[in-house]
Amino acid sequence: MVEKVLLRLEGVQTHIGRYHILHGVDxxxxxxxxxVLLGRNGAGKTTTLRTIMxxxxxxxxxxxxxxxxxTRMATPDIARLGIAYVPEAxxxxxxxxxxxxxxxxxxxxRFDAALLDGVFALFPVLKVKWNDAAGGLSGGQxxxxxxxxxxxxxxxLMIVDEPTKGLAPAVIEHLIGGFRTxxxxxxxVLLVEQNFHMARSLGDGVAVMDDGRVVHAGGMVExxxxxxxxxxxxxxxxxxxx
Ligand SMILES: Nc1ncnc2c1ncn2[C@@H]1O[C@H](COP(=O)(O)OP(=O)(O)O)[C@@H](O)[C@H]1O
Ligand SMILES: [Mg+2]
Numbered sequence: 001m002v003e004k005v006l007l008r009l010e011g012v013q014t015h016i017g018r019y020h021i022l023h024g025v026d027x028x029x030x031x032x033x034x035x036v037l038l039g040r041n042g043a044g045k046t047t048t049l050r051t052i053m054x055x056x057x058x059x060x061x062x063x064x065x066x067x068x069x070x071t072r073m074a075t076p077d078i079a080r081l082g083i084a085y086v087p088e089a090x091x092x093x094x095x096x097x098x099x100x101x102x103x104x105x106x107x108x109x110r111f112d113a114a115l116l117d118g119v120f121a122l123f124p125v126l127k128v129k130w131n132d133a134a135g136g137l138s139g140g141q142x143x144x145x146x147x148x149x150x151x152x153x154x155x156x157l158m159i160v161d162e163p164t165k166g167l168a169p170a171v172i173e174h175l176i177g178g179f180r181t182x183x184x185x186x187x188x189v190l191l192v193e194q195n196f197h198m199a200r201s202l203g204d205g206v207a208v209m210d211d212g213r214v215v216h217a218g219g220m221v222e223x224x225x226x227x228x229x230x231x232x233x234x235x236x237x238x239x240x241x242x
Contacts, residue, residue: 006031006157006188007052012061014051021047023212024061028205029157032186034179036199036220038234039209045192046088048209049159052190053085054078066156084150088161092145094135098126101134105149112152118185119148122178140171147178158182161192176201196234200224208233 007029014022022044029035037045050056052063054075063071070078079085092101102119103109120127123144129137134145143163150158164172172195179202182189193199199206203220216223216233223229 003030003033005029006066007190008062008064009048009052010062010064012048012051012058012063014047014056015059016047016056021212022051022058025051025209025212026214026217027207028217029188029190030205031188033204034183034189034191034202035205035207036203037190037192037207037209038194038196038199041194043209044212045209046161047212049085049087049161049190049192052078052159053083082154082156084153084155084158086146086150086158086160086163088165090142090146092134092142092149094133096134097131098129098134098137098145099131101145102126102149102152106152112154115152115154119151122151122181123148138171140167140174143167143171143175144178147175151182155187157188157190159190162194163191164193164195164198172198196230 005028009025009027012022012025013020025044025048027037027048037048039045047056051058054070054073058071061071062069065081065083068081070081093104096104103111125141126144126148129141134142137145147160147163150160163175167175176198179189179191183202191202200220206218206220206223207214208216223233
């Protein structure tokens, strides 16, 4: 089967104020796959995601989603194409209940029953905590809620920034299970993840960033099986994160 590329970045450069952060990012996200974006702290992963969403403006290069050039589109229009973004800070409303957080993430204020069932199947605890304030959830449960907010509408692409940051190993295993189920539904995901265990368990493809560029792209199986390559590409980030 020939893969279709859902999202493509070509030579994307981003400046934040007077700082030149992205120096020409090339990245391909095939449809129906989970692509992991790795790289040490400060490599430019979050800036890449924010540039895709139009939250930073690319100063050069092109971002193409499903054949359409979205480089200069406004963020709400990009979201309306079916791209969901779960930022590192999760963006949940701690004073509102789980239900209210999810209602606000729908386009119409009404749940699609099948999609909501999908959320409950993935994260049953959210059904238990349905009327509880989101601020009282554990870190892992907050992350599940943040991911679920991206799932109450039909999406073509989910972009998730470091969902395991600060979570306990058992909770990470639970999230891995959740992403596995998403993969079975052939949802296309671009996942920034520093936890190599999680990255290896889930990734079909992998891109490694350093200093505002993608310095390696390929299959996760190849990277997982090549310790020398891992050491060369990830030595820094692994040392900094374990
Ligand atoms: N709002 C900002 N203003 C100035 N510099 C920033 C800003 N956001 C990020 N940077 C810088 O851009 C670089 C890349 O950051 P980021 O994309 O957050 O990296 P990563 O997500 O890979 O850790 C870092 O050097 C960071 O300090
Ligand atoms: Mg980041």
